[in-house]
Amino acid sequence: MTKRRWLFILGFLCVAGLAVGLYLYQNLVNIDSDSNNYIAEWLNNPASRTELITTHACEDAPFLLPSTGFIGLLYRDVARPYNGLSRHTGIDIFGDGDLGTVPIFAAYDGYLTRLNDWRATVIIRHDDPLIPGRTIWTYYTHMANLDGSVSFIVEDFPPGTTDQFVERGTLLGYQGNYNGGRFDIAMHLHFSIVKSNKDGTFKNEAILRNTLDPSPYFGLPLDLDARATRPIRCKTDS
Numbered sequence: 001m002t003k004r005r006w007l008f009i010l011g012f013l014c015v016a017g018l019a020v021g022l023y024l025y026q027n028l029v030n031i032d033s034d035s036n037n038y039i040a041e042w043l044n045n046p047a048s049r050t051e052l053i054t055t056h057a058c059e060d061a062p063f064l065l066p067s068t069g070f071i072g073l074l075y076r077d078v079a080r081p082y083n084g085l086s087r088h089t090g091i092d093i094f095g096d097g098d099l100g101t102v103p104i105f106a107a108y109d110g111y112l113t114r115l116n117d118w119r120a121t122v123i124i125r126h127d128d129p130l131i132p133g134r135t136i137w138t139y140y141t142h143m144a145n146l147d148g149s150v151s152f153i154v155e156d157f158p159p160g161t162t163d164q165f166v167e168r169g170t171l172l173g174y175q176g177n178y179n180g181g182r183f184d185i186a187m188h189l190h191f192s193i194v195k196s197n198k199d200g201t202f203k204n205e206a207i208l209r210n211t212l213d214p215s216p217y218f219g220l221p222l223d224l225d226a227r228a229t230r231p232i233r234c235k236t237d238s
């Protein structure tokens with residue numbers, strides 16, 4: 001091989017290395033989130049709680065806030081247990097109360113499904129109020145106790161429920177801390193907005209690109225990049 005060719009390969013490797021380094025820096029190091037600080041405050045200092053709670057979405061927003069509480073992890077959050085390469089796909093609302101007592105409501109009119117093996121989760125299909133004609137889904141989870149033996153989903157929606165109409169504001173269940181037994185979590189609702197496949201079924205909500213930024217649906221600054229302080233509030237509320 002000629003010397004020139006070697007130099008070309010070396011240059012290429014340097015550029016590729018720099019690009020990979022820059023990508024990792026942008027995604028793992030150069031993003032901060034203060035969500036874990038707020039969550040620690042919420043968990044360790046109950047006196048702080050009333051000052052962290054969000055009670056409602058904006059008046060003119062299509063979606064109802066599905067539960068009252070402290071919005072701890074934001075959409076696209078990188079705070080633990082997430083990171084820049086594996087971001088949070090929804091919002092986490094931490095209710096103030098005992099397990100199985102903080103109510104969760106349907107965010108919008110739609111058709112509810114609970115798969116046979118879902119102990120703690122329901123999903124609702126909607127006609128997208130922001131882009132009429134498009135089908136989107138809202139996903140609600142952690143509605144059971146830690147080991148999954150007690151579900152906090154209301155009896156109206158047993159496992160196997162398919163396409164049952166619910167109105168905005170329908171009681172779905174109560175906040176729990178079930179997480180598939182993977183690790184301990186504090187009681188909260190994980191809520192996300194999930195895109196549809198071409199056939200109208202829901203996509204895998206655990207993948208960020210399959211989800212939508214909930215901010216415009218609530219009129220609230222819920223995307224990490226909005227850098228909102230807590231409590232999250234509607235801008236038009238004083």
Ligand SMILES: [Zn+2]
Binds near residue numbers: 073088092191
């Ligand atoms: Zn979550």
